[in-house]
Amino acid sequence: MIGLNFVYFVSGLTFAACAFLGLFDNSSGKRFGNFIFWGLLSLSMFAGDSLGDFGNGVLVLGLVAIAGFGLLKGPTISSIGVAQKQESAAKFGNSLFLIALVIPATALLGTFLFKQFPVLFDGKQVTLVSLTLGVIIALIIGFLKLKSPIMVPLEQGRRLIDSVGWAAILPQMLASLGAVFALAGVGGVVGDIANQAIPNGSLIGAIIVYGVGMALFTMIMGNAFAAFPVMFAAIAYPLLIKQFHGDPAVIAAIGMLCGFCGTLMSPMAANFNLVPAVLLELQDKNGVIKAQVATALPYARFKYHFYLLVCFLECWKRF
């Protein structure tokens, strides 16, 4: 069955290519650091399931050691000049877009189509599988249509991933940290503290602490998914639902969206805020967050009023 194994295999190949290209390029004198970092990531993709939990942990220690001691090569400037790019842009015109659009188009089609063949494709992973297929198809069309030398995607892809650097695994690291926090019971402690902040019997107090707590805890964890179970169990369930008889569906949905506001403002939400800043070569690494804060805050305020309205209507219905 085609599922995550296929996706991880292709990812493993991609990172292996980065590793070997890094080994043969000694412009920065950091060839071994690059080789080991991308090589370990490639190993994780190929064989993570057979390394065992502790083996994977040691692999992470290796990745962190290389990144942490600055053994990774920094970004390089493209070997292809602007004039050459403009010339080829004029030559190939919109077919460049069409190739780029092959990826989302395949992801779109595949998501619907592959679900019809549950024997062949893992139904839960169709989107990632289709995305991977889209990348492969786009590469093939690119080679045929643009007559690209085989090394161009490898070299350029490596240049891009080098410019992302260790930030490439930051989202995955944060997700793993969340798992350790859950194991250690951090959520329960945070929930208790939030609970103590509410004045006794105050509906508005409970709403504010629940909403603000969701946003703040999400900012710390970088992920609303980690904050939601905690805040729900600590405040929403005992107070908003049991004591004030709020509608659970509304409380859950709006609480989660309060968490999303936290994500928009958090440097811990690396894949949404820091990685794009690196990818777009922003000088201010917090630029994306700054562009979002002015939407997240008024939005949260809107939600607070909306929430109050729903709660009052709810109480009013009861009388």
Add this chain to the structure above:
Amino acid sequence: MWVLLGIFIIIVGFVLKFNPLIVILVSALVTGVAAGISPVSVISAFGRAFNDSRYVSVVWIVLPIIGMLEGFGLQERARTLISNLKGATVGRLLTGYLFLRQITSALGLTSVAGHAQTVRPLIAPMAEAAAMKQKGPLTLADKELIKAHSAGVDNIGLFFGEDIFLAIGSILLMKGVLEQNGILVEPFHLSVWAIPTAIAAFLIHGFRLWRLDKKFKMSGEQK
């Protein structure tokens, strides 16, 4: 209480600008040990979670094809297209993308677009070209602002669209947590409540993009 030390380490680490990977690992170790878990078990737990969340790092496989197309002038072509398009402004372009991203996310197609797939190769250069049409040559600060907004539009469109889709992670998580507390809800009831906030997000962010548009238009007219 001591388990909160990990959160404290994260905050201090970010403020002092240590390498985040080291900060994360130290925080995990401290938190685990504070909770009475042995360091070896913490490393195992971390390794297991790292392995389980590999799908997060799969997105980088798009970089070779994006790099190839950029080498053949994709960004340059995107700029040319926008400068030849009448009526293309930075605000309209980004609002259009926000709308598309919200709609596709609401249909569950969250991986169709993204920072690596669409923002870097297409949206950011297009937005820059549109702003250049309005204002003339752009300063470095202008470019930074436009790029940051291109990334922001993608995030906002994704976050406040995906919750409308029934089978997305956040809806399933809410359903699961509610069930643990003995409350049964249909995913549909959860996603319905995401619609008013999705509209509000579009209006609020659309308004901000309109103001961004005005800013570039006005500085263009002053010249």
